[in-house]
Amino acid sequence: MASAAEQMAANLSLANFAKATELKKRLWFTLGALIVFRALSFVPLPGIDPRALASLFDTTKGGVLDFFNTFSGGSLSRMSLIALGVMPYITASIVVQLATSLSPTLAAIKKEGESGRKKLNQYTRYGTVLLTAIQGYFIAVGLESWGADQGMSAVIEPGIIFRISVVISLIGGTMFLMWLGEQITSRGIGNGVSLIIMAGIVSQLPHALASIFEGGRTGSLSPLIIIGVIVLAFGLIVGICFMERAQRRVLIQYPKRQTQRGMMQADKSHLPLKINTANVIPPIFASSLLLMPLTIAQFAGQRAENDGMFSDVLISITTALQHGSPVYMALYAAGIIFFCFFYTAVVFNPEETAENLKKHGGFIPGIRPGKNTENYLDYVLTRITVLGAAYLTVICLVPEFLISKAGLPFYLGGTSLLIVVNVTIDTVTQIQSHLLAHQYGDLIKKAKLKGGVRR
Known part of the structure; x- marks a missing residue:
């Protein structure tokens, strides 16, 4: 006989969705917030000439700006208020989490509950403002000199007023996105920041696919290459879905307890350890750390070229870290692997888990409670994290390597697909959880009504 939970899960249908008023409100709020995000991407910075900017941006296609433009949902190519997206917030989060692991003072603050x-979130906000101000200043300086050698400029009136207005506008746009992501998390469905990043990537998907098919129509891309890209994308989606649901189940046993019939029964359960515990965090963190210096070098290099200062150094940095280059691939892989282990250590604490099992009388068969359990969990987690890091590295690097070698105008590679598929899976899981909770609420109401009738 199927359990009540299994029967309820099987009954998740459109009829149940129609009755879930709270879930529909959350979905509408999430949709509205994402529409606001997309609308802001079309609001330009003050003092920008859109036509000149579009012409200049076409000359940098295939570079780091085009790759960064994918993550910002096209906001960077239009130099909108949210041109930097949520990348400064993500970078600040990385710095705060690293500092928490290294600083005893911040570690003590983290344990305050x-x-x-809230204190750490406030530090992250301060870091976001600082990083946005730095990146915004370099963008403003770079925009002033961008295209000077071609006799055009994207800035209508260069000067200190323009720089200040750009910095203030970018800070306001980034902080609004950060606030919008927090509102989606609390009042909508899923992780707000991840949904914003996914919305930006998905918005670029029609343009990326259109460029591929246009290449096939004009003859610049062979039909075999186009079919290969489609098959590769489909295979990546299937592989991501499989690996994201893969887990190592550690058997947990509890002491024998006396039941109502006087029989002794031992309870068993499993501790699920995901192969990819860090989820999409490592690629996002590694991308943001690489894109920040590349963006600064790209715009600062244009200024230095006109002034004759540091030109060779900045050009060398930009060339070496160009998207698809060996140095970029190596640093990207190293960043993914590092953040896989780092974020897994932050999310899952073997010592705390072993202590909780010991308090509740649980133990792993064949392993002594306490320190031995902690060492065993750490050993298992390290081994599966190696697999998770290898999986993320292959998913993120192999497609981009093949795409860069084939010269395809397609920038939704493995990293973008990983983010889109993961966020989609998490969002569907959240929706199913809300539907299940709604059904439990209905059962409780029915049980109370029946109890009232019997009285």
């Missing part, structure tokens, strides 16, 4: 979390 909700108040400590």
Whole structure:
């Protein structure tokens, strides 16, 4: 006989969705917030000439700006208020988490619970403002000199007023996106920041596919290459879905307990350890760390070229770290692997898990409670994290390597697909959880009504 939970899960249908009023409100709020995000991507910075900017941006296609433009949902090519997206917030989060692991003071704040979390979030906001101001200044300086050798400029009136207005506007746009992501998390469905990144990537998908098919129509791309890209994308989606659901289930056994019939029964359960515990965090963190210096070097290099200062150094940095280059691939792989182990260590604490099992009388068969359990969990987690890091590295690097070698105008590679598929899976899981909770609420109401009738 199927359990009540299994029967309820099987009954998740459109009829149940129609009755879930709270879920529909959350979905509408999420959709509205994402529409606001997309609308802001079309609001330009003050003092920008859109036509000149579009012409200049066409000359940098295939570079780091085009890759960064994919993650910003096209906001960078239009130099909108949210041109930097949520990348400064993500970078600040990385710095705060690293500092928490290295600084005893911040580690103590983290252990304070909700108040400590609020303090760390405030530090992250301060870091976001600082990083946005730095990147915004370099963007403003670079825009002033961009295209000077071609006799055109994307800035109508260069000067200190323009730079200040750009910095203030970018800070306002990035902070609004950060706030919007927090609102989606609390009042909508899923992780707000991840949904914003996914919305930006998905918005570029029609343009990327159109460029591929246009290449096939004009003859610049062979039909075999186009079919290969489609097959590769489909295979990546299937592989990501399989690996994201893969887990190592550690058997947990509890002492024998006496039941109502007087029989002794031992309870068993499993501790699920995902192969990819870090989820999409490592590629996002590694991308943001690489894109920040590349963006600064790209715009600062244009200024230095006109002034004759540091030109060779900045050009060398930009060339070496160009998207698809060996140095970029190596640093990207190293960043993914590092953040896989780092974020897994932050999310899952073997010592705390072993202590909780010991308090509740649980143990792993054949392993002594306490320190031995901690060492065993750490050993298992390290081994599966190696597989998870290898999986993320292959998913993110192999497609981009093949695409860069084939010269395809397609920038939604493995990293973008990984983010889109993961966020989609998490969002569907959240929706199913809300539907299941709604059904439980209905059962409780029915049980109370029946109990009232019997009285």
